[in-house]
Amino acid sequence: MASSGRIQTYSGKEVALHNSRESCWIIVHGKVYDVTDFLDDHPGGSKIILKYAGKDATAEYDPIHPPDAITTNLKPEKHLGSVDLTTVEKVEVKITDEERARQERIAARPSLSEILNLHDFEAIAKYTMPEKAWAYYSSAADDEITNRENHAAFHRIWFRPRILKDVTKVDWSTRILGQKSSMPLYITATALGKLGHPDGELNLTRAAAKHGIIQMIPTLASCSFDEIMDTAAPGQVQFFQLYVNKDREITKRIVQHAEKRGIKGLFITVDAPQLGRREKDMRQKFEAEDPSEVSKAGQGGVDRSQGAARAISSFIDPGLNWSDMAWFKSITKMPLILKGVQCWEDALEAYDLGLSGVVLSNHGGRQLDFARSGLEVLVEVTTALKEKRGLSFPNEKFQLFIDGGVRRATDVMKAIALGATAVGVGRPFLYAYSAYGLEGIDQALQILHDEFEMNMRLLGARNIKEVVPEMVDASNIHLHMVSVPTDNLYERNYERLQGARLREIKNKL
Numbered sequence: 320m321a322s323s324g325r326i327q328t329y330s331g332k333e334v335a336l337h338n339s340r341e342s343c344w345i346i347v348h349g350k351v352y353d354v355t356d357f358l359d360d361h362p363g364g365s366k367i368i369l370k371y372a373g374k375d376a377t378a379e380y381d382p383i384h385p386p387d388a389i390t391t392n393l394k395p396e397k398h399l400g401s402v403d404l405t406t407v408e409k410v411e412v413k414i415t416d417e418e419r420a421r422q423e424r425i426a427a428r429p430s431l432s433e434i435l436n437l438h439d440f441e442a443i444a445k446y447t448m449p450e451k452a453w454a455y456y457s458s459a460a461d462d463e464i465t466n467r468e469n470h471a472a473f474h475r476i477w478f479r480p481r482i483l484k485d486v487t488k489v490d491w492s493t494r495i496l497g498q499k500s501s502m503p504l505y506i507t508a509t510a511l512g513k514l515g516h517p518d519g520e521l522n523l524t525r526a527a528a529k530h531g532i533i534q535m536i537p538t539l540a541s542c543s544f545d546e547i548m549d550t551a552a553p554g555q556v557q558f559f560q561l562y563v564n565k566d567r568e569i570t571k572r573i574v575q576h577a578e579k580r581g582i583k584g585l586f587i588t589v590d591a592p593q594l595g596r597r598e599k600d601m602r603q604k605f606e607a608e609d610p611s612e613v614s615k616a617g618q619g620g621v622d623r624s625q626g627a628a629r630a631i632s633s634f635i636d637p638g639l640n641w642s643d644m645a646w647f648k649s650i651t652k653m654p655l656i657l658k659g660v661q662c663w664e665d666a667l668e669a670y671d672l673g674l675s676g677v678v679l680s681n682h683g684g685r686q687l688d689f690a691r692s693g694l695e696v697l698v699e700v701t702t703a704l705k706e707k708r709g710l711s712f713p714n715e716k717f718q719l720f721i722d723g724g725v726r727r728a729t730d731v732m733k734a735i736a737l738g739a740t741a742v743g744v745g746r747p748f749l750y751a752y753s754a755y756g757l758e759g760i761d762q763a764l765q766i767l768h769d770e771f772e773m774n775m776r777l778l779g780a781r782n783i784k785e786v787v788p789e790m791v792d793a794s795n796i797h798l799h800m801v802s803v804p805t806d807n808l809y810e811r812n813y814e815r816l817q818g819a820r821l822r823e824i825k826n827k828l
Contacts, residue, residue: 327400331407338373340365344399346375346407347389351399357392374410382452382513382541391634421447431755431762437726437747438808440763444515444750445812452514454603456749459684460595463816465692466684469724472692474803475795476733481779489775490782492531495741496584496654496675496718498556501531502771503735503783507722507743508560508586508658513541515753521550522752526760528552530768535586535743538562538573548580558584560658562591563643565636571650578651585651586678590659592637595686598816644672656720661690663703666719670708676718676740683723683745693721694734695796701738712738726809728770735783736791 329351337344343355345368358365371379380389390398425447434440445453459466493503506527512519519541520534527534528551535558536547544559551557559582564570574585647655654675659682660666669677679697681690697719704710704717712719713735721734722743731742751763780786795801 335373343372353397440751441812444754454599458597458599461688469692472694473730477792484779486776491771503741505533507745508535508537509745510539524550530764560586585653586656586658588658663700666700678720713740735786
């Protein structure tokens with residue numbers, strides 16, 4: 320055990336002795352931790368920890384955990400000291416048949432010049448990402464009705480283009496919370512960026528700087544907050560998405576540090592008092608764990624069957640409520656935006672409390688299934704706030720955003736016409752860099768740039784202010800059974816949920 324006066328340094332052989340359930344030490348980033356008492360509490364199950372008992376677990380730890388997860392969850396006395404990495408035996412990485420086949424698919428990717436739209440990135444990512452990563456990124460709640468509705472809702476909005484406008488020059492730049500953006504969209508917060516690529520969220524930071532758009536940094540990033548901020552270009556604008564910790568002192572420290580580093584908007588997630596059941600992700604967890612271990616799920620109050628999502632989110636406060644908004648105002652001067660508003664009544668409450676805006680969102684369909692799309696709620700909110708407070712949108716003092724289901728610039732333009740200031744895009748950018756790295760996200764943003772230029776002209780709008788409600792027909796937005804054209808690209812990429820199946824029966828003959 321480390322002495323109180325100095326940090327003890329262990330040899331790899333010393334750590335390797337603690338390789339059992341009775342005494343389990345692991346190495347992460349050159350530090351030694353005693354996780355024996357944490358085995359049964361680990362949301363990801365004990366098997367994965369025991370696999371690295373007495374060994375260096377950094378490579379497995381990094382993609383799934385925020386950088387400070389281990390120091391936050393373990394008591395200080397379990398932080399044993401450092402290890403001399405030159406004495407640590409390397410973990411042998413066995414290449415499975417599945418991984419070998421995946422590498423072959425990666426080698427067979429089409430060139431970036433053959434990727435014509437955001438759907439194409441998703442199609443390639445589906446076949447080239449590790450299965451666990453695909454399950455986490457693509458999964459949604461329950462039967463994934465809301466996940467699919469987020470995209471389908473855009474198909475119930477039709478354009479009413481204007482003609483004979485001089486559209487030689489078109490400008491789709493805008494301002495979001497007073498900050499310049501080259502497009503009326505931002506990169507919304509998504510967790511665990513390193514699941515898809517070793518550079519994780521840094522791909523998004525670099526691409527956002529190059530293309531002049533705003534990145535929203537997630538609380539549950541794979542990269543540390545400061546690493547992302549340090550990667551940003553001088554003057555680059557970034558927002559921060561906050562999951563509120565049960566320990567308000569931790570929340571206060573995070574918020575004030577973000578403000579000190581120059582974050583220009585605080586997006587407080589309000590639709591996740593408990594994580595939804597994301598069954599694709601959960602099924603990966605079952606397949607990765609021993610049946611005997613999974614059967615213990617729930618014993619002792621710990622459910623270890625919930626997949627990667629549950630493993631990183633146990634700190635989120637289900638007690639967050641409207642009265643906390645005054646406290647947030649007292650600790651920061653950043654604009655405050657509620658992320659996850661799903662009806663006009665809550666949007667009105669946010670306005671009356673003097674907040675800067677709301678994101679009309681259902682968490683990418685990952686929380687409450689059968690929650691309506693942000694696009695549908697947008698129509699409801701603009702109507703109600705005009706009626707009750709005389710507001711028109713877009714509105715600089717109270718800005719409306721939506722996210723979920725966006726695959727084309729025309730999707731964004733429909734939301735802008737209906738009163739949104741900007742639209743958040745998440746999964747498509749994850750798929751872009753998961754399939755092609757930084758060059759992928761660069762190409763994705765260039766595709767959107769080209770789509771905006773073309774469709775602004777075709778719609779007859781010379782700038783974003785000319786994309787107005789009269790340019791769309793939203794009369795069917797609230798009709799969930801109306802017939803819409805099939806989106807073949809989207810349907811091809813959507814992976815249907817799988818039910819329970821018999822385990823493989825080995826023939827003993």
